[in-house]
Amino acid sequence: MSTVLVAGATGRIGRPVAELLLSRGHLVRAAVRDPQSAVAAKLARRGAEIVVADFEDVAGLAAAARGASVVVAAGTAHRAGPDGERRHGENLADAVARAGVALLVYVSGAGAGRPTGVAVLESKRAVERRIAELDLPATILAPAYFMENAFNPWNLAALARGGFPLALPADRLLQQVAVDDVAAMAVVAAECPDELAGRRIEIASDELTGPEAAEQLTRATGRRFVFERIPHEDLAPPLQRLFAWLDAVGFDIDLRALRERHPEVGWRSFERWAAAQAWPG
Numbered sequence: 130m131s132t133v134l135v136a137g138a139t140g141r142i143g144r145p146v147a148e149l150l151l152s153r154g155h156l157v158r159a160a161v162r163d164p165q166s167a168v169a170a171k172l173a174r175r176g177a178e179i180v181v182a183d184f185e186d187v188a189g190l191a192a193a194a195r196g197a198s199v200v201v202a203a204g205t206a207h208r209a210g211p212d213g214e215r216r217h218g219e220n221l222a223d224a225v226a227r228a229g230v231a232l233l234v235y236v237s238g239a240g241a242g243r244p245t246g247v248a249v250l251e252s253k254r255a256v257e258r259r260i261a262e263l264d265l266p267a268t269i270l271a272p273a274y275f276m277e278n279a280f281n282p283w284n285l286a287a288l289a290r291g292g293f294p295l296a297l298p299a300d301r302l303l304q305q306v307a308v309d310d311v312a313a314m315a316v317v318a319a320e321c322p323d324e325l326a327g328r329r330i331e332i333a334s335d336e337l338t339g340p341e342a343a344e345q346l347t348r349a350t351g352r353r354f355v356f357e358r359i360p361h362e363d364l365a366p367p368l369q370r371l372f373a374w375l376d377a378v379g380f381d382i383d384l385r386a387l388r389e390r391h392p393e394v395g396w397r398s399f400e401r402w403a404a405a406q407a408w409p410g
Contacts, residue, residue, distance in 0.1 A: 132156040133319055134194050134230075136182065136202035136221060139168040141277070142236055145312035146201050151175050153316065160193045184209075184217035190224030199319045200225050203236035204253055211252035211367075218256030226263045232326055233267040234318045235260060236311060239304070239331040239380045241271060247374045248367055257329070268318040268325045272311045273304040273333035273380045276402050279342075287357055289410035293343035296359040296372040304333035304380040307402045313394045333382045334396040345400035350408055 133150050137143040138159035150157045151172070160182035161169045173179050182193040184205060194200050202221050206214040218235070225233045241253035253271075260267050279288070287294040297303060314332055318325045337345070339356040346354045361369045388396050 131198040133199045134158045134197040136160045142203040191227040194228035201234045211248040215252040215255045219259045222259045239271045239273040269329040271331040292357040294357045295339040304336040307397045335399045349404035
């Protein structure tokens with residue numbers, strides 16, 4: 130049993146990480162901006178120590194991290210945008226260095242280990258670079274495209290009418306991973322520092338085309354879904370660049386090797402994940 134600081138513990142990755150750590154008997158220090166939030170209150174009821182810390186405040190983050198053996202954190206692109214995510218990640222790295230924590234588990238992004246020209250990946254690459262510059266003992270987890278991205282706001286109307294929208298050609302495979310699998314892998318990294326410290330691990334649990342995803346969604350829900358390709362020009366410029374990169378380059382993760390190396394994660398297929406979701410319509 131160890132003390133783990135989960136930074137951004139009410140976020141979409143932080144929350145399941147904190148919950149899984151608590152279920153496994155760890156002492157969880159949940160760093161949140163709003164201790165009165167419903168998620169913070171739920172974590173407190175389950176036994177987490179709630180501390181107030183903000184990614185904009187290096188000193189506050191360092192204070193929250195002192196005495197923890199592991200810090201787990203994810204990027205903040207959805208809340209802060211690429212520039213904010215870079216700043217927040219660099220602040221976190223500086224705070225971990227100040228606090229002298231034995232291990233940082235940082236959730237970055239697949240593809241961010243090399244130049245891409247995609248803002249959301251370049252911000253993650255900058256954070257990884259800062260972690261390396263500080264020579265922090267760290268495990269970098271780099272998930273591929275989130276299955277949960279199917280629920281992005283601009284997709285909801287199409288899903289409600291039985292469309293499965295994706296801004297990629299019908300024959301383009303897209304490697305994907307469920308948020309809960311990312312959280313499970315983060316817990317594995319926190320519990321296995323001797324094995325995984327110093328490693329950068331790109332993670333995905335399935336790969337399929339848009340039409341294949343629509344077919345699996347149809348089987349999972351009993352409703353008919355049909356793939357709909359979103360033209361790139363219908364997307365905001367940052368998303369245009371991301372999907373152009375996904376089409377031209379994309380991810381190259383050895384899913385079989387990952388499953389064999391870490392079977393304890395459970396690695397959801399898209400169909401299994403889809404069957405557990407509430408779909409609009």
